[in-house]
Amino acid sequence: MTRPKRPTVYDVAREAGVAASTVSRAFGNPRRVNAATRTHVLEVAERMGYHPSPLATALQSGRTATVAMLVPDIANPHFFGPIRGAERRAAAAGITFILGFTEESADAERDQIARLSRSVDGFVLASSRLPADAAAELAREHNLVLVNREVEGMPSVVVDNASGSAQIVDHLASLGHRSLVYLSGPHASWLAGERWRALSTGARARGMAASRLGPFAPQVAGGGAAADAALVSGATAVVAHNDLLAIGILRRLAERGVRVPEQVSVVGYDDIFGADLCSPALTTLAGPQEEAGRAAVEILLTAGAQHASGDGPRRLVLPSHLVIRESTGPAPA
Amino acid sequence: MTRPKRPTVYDVAREAGVAASTVSRAFGNPRRVNAATRTHVLEVAERMGYHPSPLATALQSGRTATVAMLVPDIANPHFFGPIRGAERRAAAAGITFILGFTEESADAERDQIARLSRSVDGFVLASSRLPADAAAELAREHNLVLVNREVEGMPSVVVDNASGSAQIVDHLASLGHRSLVYLSGPHASWLAGERWRALSTGARARGMAASRLGPFAPQVAGGGAAADAALVSGATAVVAHNDLLAIGILRRLAERGVRVPEQVSVVGYDDIFGADLCSPALTTLAGPQEEAGRAAVEILLTAGAQHASGDGPRRLVLPSHLVIRESTGPAPA
DNA sequence: GTGAAAGCGCTAACAG
DNA sequence: CTGTTAGCGCTTTCAC
Numbered sequence: 001m002t003r004p005k006r007p008t009v010y011d012v013a014r015e016a017g018v019a020a021s022t023v024s025r026a027f028g029n030p031r032r033v034n035a036a037t038r039t040h041v042l043e044v045a046e047r048m049g050y051h052p053s054p055l056a057t058a059l060q061s062g063r064t065a066t067v068a069m070l071v072p073d074i075a076n077p078h079f080f081g082p083i084r085g086a087e088r089r090a091a092a093a094g095i096t097f098i099l100g101f102t103e104e105s106a107d108a109e110r111d112q113i114a115r116l117s118r119s120v121d122g123f124v125l126a127s128s129r130l131p132a133d134a135a136a137e138l139a140r141e142h143n144l145v146l147v148n149r150e151v152e153g154m155p156s157v158v159v160d161n162a163s164g165s166a167q168i169v170d171h172l173a174s175l176g177h178r179s180l181v182y183l184s185g186p187h188a189s190w191l192a193g194e195r196w197r198a199l200s201t202g203a204r205a206r207g208m209a210a211s212r213l214g215p216f217a218p219q220v221a222g223g224g225a226a227a228d229a230a231l232v233s234g235a236t237a238v239v240a241h242n243d244l245l246a247i248g249i250l251r252r253l254a255e256r257g258v259r260v261p262e263q264v265s266v267v268g269y270d271d272i273f274g275a276d277l278c279s280p281a282l283t284t285l286a287g288p289q290e291e292a293g294r295a296a297v298e299i300l301l302t303a304g305a306q307h308a309s310g311d312g313p314r315r316l317v318l319p320s321h322l323v324i325r326e327s328t329g330p331a332p333a
Numbered sequence: 334m335t336r337p338k339r340p341t342v343y344d345v346a347r348e349a350g351v352a353a354s355t356v357s358r359a360f361g362n363p364r365r366v367n368a369a370t371r372t373h374v375l376e377v378a379e380r381m382g383y384h385p386s387p388l389a390t391a392l393q394s395g396r397t398a399t400v401a402m403l404v405p406d407i408a409n410p411h412f413f414g415p416i417r418g419a420e421r422r423a424a425a426a427g428i429t430f431i432l433g434f435t436e437e438s439a440d441a442e443r444d445q446i447a448r449l450s451r452s453v454d455g456f457v458l459a460s461s462r463l464p465a466d467a468a469a470e471l472a473r474e475h476n477l478v479l480v481n482r483e484v485e486g487m488p489s490v491v492v493d494n495a496s497g498s499a500q501i502v503d504h505l506a507s508l509g510h511r512s513l514v515y516l517s518g519p520h521a522s523w524l525a526g527e528r529w530r531a532l533s534t535g536a537r538a539r540g541m542a543a544s545r546l547g548p549f550a551p552q553v554a555g556g557g558a559a560a561d562a563a564l565v566s567g568a569t570a571v572v573a574h575n576d577l578l579a580i581g582i583l584r585r586l587a588e589r590g591v592r593v594p595e596q597v598s599v600v601g602y603d604d605i606f607g608a609d610l611c612s613p614a615l616t617t618l619a620g621p622q623e624e625a626g627r628a629a630v631e632i633l634l635t636a637g638a639q640h641a642s643g644d645g646p647r648r649l650v651l652p653s654h655l656v657i658r659e660s661t662g663p664a665p666a
Numbered sequence: 667g668t669g670a671a672a673g674c675g676c677t678a679a680c681a682g
Numbered sequence: 683c684t685g686t687t688a689g690c691g692c693t694t695t696c697a698c
Contacts, residue, residue: 006451008691019669024693034667054452055397056691059388060674066452074417077410077606084407087434096452099432101420118339119387119399119429247610273410274607277580341675352685357677367683389675393690669698674691681686 007050016044027052054096058119067300068098068116069124069293070109076218076244077272081289082126082147082296089297095121106130106188110138117142122300124293125149129188143303145296149190150315155303157295157316159287161191161269164320165198168239168267168285171322173206176331177237177265183226183249184214185241192241195269199239211235216245223248227256236264236331243268243275243284250278250327261329271323280326287320340383349377360385387429391452400633401431401449402457402626403442409551409577410605414622415459415480415629422630428454439463439521443471450475455633457626458482462521476636478629482523483648488636490628490649492620494524494602497653498531501572501600501618504655506539509664510570510598516559516582517547518574525574528602532572544568549578556581560589569597569664576601576608576617583611583660594662604656613659620653 013020018041025033026041033041044050058064069086071079083099090097098120102108106129113123122143128135132151138144139154146156172180182199185192196212203210213229216222218241227249230238240246246268253260260266260280268275271286299314342353349356351374358366359374366374377383391397402419404412416432423430431453435441439462446456455476461468465484471477472487479489505513515532518525529545536543546562549555551574560582563571573579579601586593593599593613601608604619632647 006691009693010691020691021670021693022668024691025668028693032667037667051447051451053392053691055388055392056674057693058674059386059392059676060691060693062674064388074413074420075606077413080407080410083432084434087407087432091433094448096431096449097433098429099416099420100424100430101417114384115427116429118384273408274610277607277611279610279612339675342677343675353675354677354686355684357675358684361677365683370683386675389690390677391690392692393675393677395690667698670696672693672695674693676690677688678690679686679688682684 006053007048009052012041012045012048012050015048016041028057064096064119064121065094066096066098066120067122067124067297068100068112068120069126070100070102070112070128071126072102072104072129074101076242077274078242078244078270078289079126080273082293085290085293085295086124086297087293089294093297093301095297095301102129104129104186106134110134113138113142122303124296124300126293127189127191129186131188143300145299145303147292147296153313155299155313155315157292157299157318159289159292159318160320161194162198164269164285164287164322165195166202167320167322169199169202169206169208171283171324171328172237172265172267173208175265175329177208178331179209179211179235180237180239181230181233181235182210182212182214183216183230183238183240183245184212185216185218185245187215189218189241195239195241209235214241216241218242219244220248220251223250224252227252230264231256231258237267237328238264239267241269243270243272243282246282246284246327247274247278250280250282260327263332265328265331267328275323276325283325283328284323285320286323288318292316292318339386340381342385345374345378345381345383348381349374361390397429397452397454398427399429399431399453400455400457400630401433401445401453402459403433403435403445403461404459405435405437405462407434409575410607411575411577411603411622412459413606415626418623418626418628419457419630420626422627426630426634428630428634435462437462437519439467443467446471446475455636457629457633459626460522460524462519464521476633478632478636480625480629486646488632488646488648490625490632490651492622492625492651493653494527495531497602497618497620497655498528499535500653500655502532502535502539502541504616504657504661505570505598505600506541508598508662510541511664512542512568513570513572514563514566514568515543515545515547516549516563516571516573516578517545518549518551518578520548522551522574528572528574542568547574549574551575552577553581553584556583557585560585563597564589564591570600570661571597572600574602576603576605576615579615579617579660580607580611583613583615593660596665598661598664600661608656609658616658616661617656618653619656621651625649625651
């Protein structure tokens with residue numbers, strides 16, 4: 001591997017018979033250069049194989065043309081959508097995309113932000129585990145956009161959990177269920193709180209009993225304990241914090257000889273890859289997760305304009321819809 | 334969001350009563366500074382909240398402390414392992430991790446490499462779609478390490494497909510199958526070639542008939558056409574290019590009322606998330622994918638030492654093993 | 667519209 | 683072991 005010496009603005013300037021600053025403008029400020037000059041400079045640059053150094057540009061201008069996305073755990077297929085959407089949007093804008101995993105830890109999140117802050121223009125925080133005050137604090141010094149998390153004063157894009165949870169309750173009620181139990185995710189999870197709130201509100205409105213158990217690890221492995229606890233509760237419908245947990249519950253139920261949906265109905269959140277593979281196929285709340293990642297980067301890229309407009313931070317709520325498969329059915333008589 | 338002015342080497346130098354270069358050394362070349370001086374400088378820096386600018390360091394030194402990983406498609410859970418392993422290894426070394434998706438296109442791969450080459454110290458190419466000569470060509474100017482791909486003269490780490498494919502043939506033979514069909518992945522896929530070679534060699538050694546069909550899209554959606562083609566072939570065992578395709582095949586077979594494994598046995602590759610969820614659960618070749626990603630970054634980070642040692646590029650082959658689930662059974666009588 | 671000059675924050679010789 | 687001196691490649695005033 002040998003790195004050939006690359007041409008600089010000066011090389012191009014000399015060759016094109018202009019000043020280095022003109023070359024710079026030709027690339028970065030097209031309108032501040034005579035069109036003809038610009039074309040000529042670009043031709044020469046092309047011929048010489050010149051490409052601006054992102055590093056030097058960033059050092060001088062302060063703009064890095066890079067965004068970072070921080071995700072709790074890549075092993076959860078749920079994050080595919082947001083990651084992919086964010087990467088695509090960044091790539092489309094010629095923006096470099098940095099990905100970091102935080103292992104479900106708020107500290108790791110903080111560390112990564114600190115470490116990367118000089119190298120990026122902003123961060124997309126997916127399902128951030130940061131406490132609201134810590135997030136708001138960080139938002140003062142960094143450009144942050146939240147995905148599937150909301151914090152007062154910060155821009156965010158979420159898939160609608162309130163309406164989604166209401167859809168779940170409606171579905172269950174229409175099947176004759178009189179009680180449900182929510183098997184909750186981590187305490188630090190904002191989503192868990194949101195979901196429970198909407199679920200219990202909706203249940204009350206329909207005269208259903210609702211209880212919350214947990215926290216459980218939001219992974220397939222967490223399903224054992226969750227299923228056992230759910231059975232004890234006596235509820236005929238269980239709503240799991242996410243599909244991973246729901247799949248784990250399905251397994252445990254099968255092991256214990258409990259039939260789904262005849263004896264118990266099971267619902268998940270996210271509609272991850274695999275939700276329609278398991279048996280019975282999982283009823284779950286789906287949403288435009290890829291779009292959420294895309295929109296987050298979009299907001300990041302237009303952050304300057306937003307601030308200027310004085311509208312306050314943007315908050316996007318994307319519509320969700322319940323996908324009904326085989327894991328939900330009429331309440332047992 | 335406001336970026337407070339950050340202290341520079343000069344600020345720290347003044348405060349600590351040393352030269353800027355000493356501050357620089359205290360951080361970058363610990364051994365070239367008196368231990369006491371270093372401690373003092375570090376203390377002052379700490380107190381002032383100084384952190385070196387990665388950009389400036391990179392611009393001056395040429396070392397970016399960043400690696401990029403390029404992956405064909407994030408929608409394929411197979412890549413979770415390598416991505417996660419690579420990210421973790423990078424994070425452990427304090428290296429920034431850039432992730433890019435290439436949408437299964439060799440051109441996109443080339444473009445990304447060109448675009449990022451100034452910003453990173455090297456690339457990990459997962460299941461690269463580049464033709465061997467193009468890859469070798471690029472390797473002359475860039476620091477590249479391949480994952481699940483081998484090219485003469487380039488460092489690589491692969492999960493053992495030869496032995497793995499032999500394990501598959503053995504398993505099938507032991508169940509009494511006399512014929513198998515390989516449902517191949519994309520023509521540009523090196524793995525597809527490797528797998529077919531090993532499969533056909535193994536089959537010949539055992540007196541089994543083996544044929545290859547395809548290419549098929551290595552996704553669940555590709556399973557329809559693949560299953561139909563397999564059925565026509567008359568083989569009692571089908572080996573799919575990867576688990577995604579295998580899962581698609583399982584579905585199509587179920588739709589057509591073909592019982593697995595009673596009438597046909599199905600085997601996949603990769604043991605992705607979901608392989609044990611589907612029904613019947615999939616028999617598939619598993620390997621330490623996360624370790625592969627980890628090792629690739631490891632090689633990248635020690636590339637300098639490797640070159641110096643004159644051993645030639647490192648080639649790691651990680652052991653694979655067949656996970657037998659429910660999709661394979663005795664050949665029909 | 668274009669050029670000259672002054673750095674962005676850091677490291678790498680080269681002296682001492 | 684430490685200080686001095688030049689830049690890395692680019693953008694950005696400020697003149698013209």
